[in-house]
Amino acid sequence: MITIQNFIKGKFENPISNEWLDNYCPENGDVYGQIPSSSKDDIEKAFKAAKTAFKSWSLTTLEERSRILIKISELLEDNIQRFAEAESKDNGKPISLAKAIDIPRAASNFRFFGHAITQFASESHESVGHDAINYTLRQPIGVVGCISPWNLPLYLFTWKIAPAIAAGNCVVAKPSEVTPMTAYLLGEICNEAGLPKGVLNIVHGLGTTTGQAIVEHPEIKAISFTGGTQTGAHIAKVAAPMFKKLSLELGGKNPNIIFADCDYDDMLATTVRSSFANQGQICLCGSRIFVETSIYDKFKVDFVKKVKQLKVGHPSRVTTDIGAIVSKQHLEKVLGYIDIAKKEGGNILCGGRQILVDNYENGYYLEPTVIEISNNECRVNQEEIFGPVVTIMPFNNEDDVLEMANKVKYGLSATLWTNNLKRTMRLSNQLQAGIIWVNTWMLRDLRTPFGGIKTSGVGREGGFEALRFFTEPKNVCIKY
């Protein structure tokens, strides 16, 4: 049994109430540890630690902040195996994936913002004819809250923390209660890297209590949140009357649009990945696949054949492509959508069932599932499933597919497969999404703005956008 503790002022501590939650292991359904069920009091303690640390951290030179962030990045790389194993055990994802994507990206987040802060600049405006100059300060906000989900636990947790502390803020952070393990381990690394005590405080617990206490805290002035759209709406409601700065990265239902003139083999291999990577639990997965009629039948045969070859297996095995779903509750939600699809007349082309791996009767394993549909309005094409389930349907022309792609409440990302330049330009302009990929998927350049429109969120993360979010601009006008 592993007991996770809060990390406050550089120390690991039990929750004040001494209340705990069970931590489940998706690969076998066992409880393998406990995590604090933190209360308002723990958040207050973390806030005070952060507030005290802010005085000197906000005045720490950029070179020194940069040095510490890069050191954290190096230590994560040195500990990649340990972190990848912990992430996999907590989340159910293959260790190979955690080792190739999650942990390296968490390290990159610290390295990237360690460098970015040394390049971040503000503007000045000369007011010609008025004998005045304006310059804009970019000051850290103070204590900020960072709340993250379970699908890419350390990757998304650090995507918020790194720019927040690089910009000179101090942080009260809460990882998902479903996947708290690597956030817990991060505390050790921060101490080893010499991050001053109190700059980062990590508090564990449920969203409705611990998370809510962060959002409600009157002196936590900004909230960076990634998670579900419904939770985002609730957070906005709580935070808005306090005029907090808010960054909300929410759900998606992303179209993957395939034209006959694409590079077929590349498209096919990438579409398998964009459908099922991380058990389909990436907000950017292309869960609605639209295929031009002339290649639809061929695509259907080839795609289903490749999906059937994916190996669902124990997360620790190198041959495993698809590990376990993150939790029993989520598995049931995804299975529920497969039932809905059947009732709506969807044709299950492959998958659709929970399966047994290594005789773990309580493991959360699900076959990758492809559902053929004939109507974009059905629930499985309108609601976020967030699991190894995609739909496919044919389209006749550009106008039709554009309308279907946009006819959804979400607007996070869209993928386009075509070699027609004019069509690429037209559709990239008209698709309603914050991120468009053409002939690729998940190619991430950390300098680019990241985020969604419509109910997929408000604000942008990434590069200088994140550093702007975590600072307040203050204009100074001097007459000479």
Ligand code: NAD
């Ligand atoms: P969730 O909204 O249930 O939880 C996310 C986090 O918010 C958790 O830490 C949770 O404890 C906390 N939380 C819950 N209620 C809260 C409250 N009232 N106040 C404060 N915090 C609260 O989401 P999830 O199930 O963990 O994650 C899956 C969702 O995240 C999906 O919808 C997915 O699309 C989305 N997501 C979006 C992005 C993106 O960048 N847009 C990235 C990854 C995941």
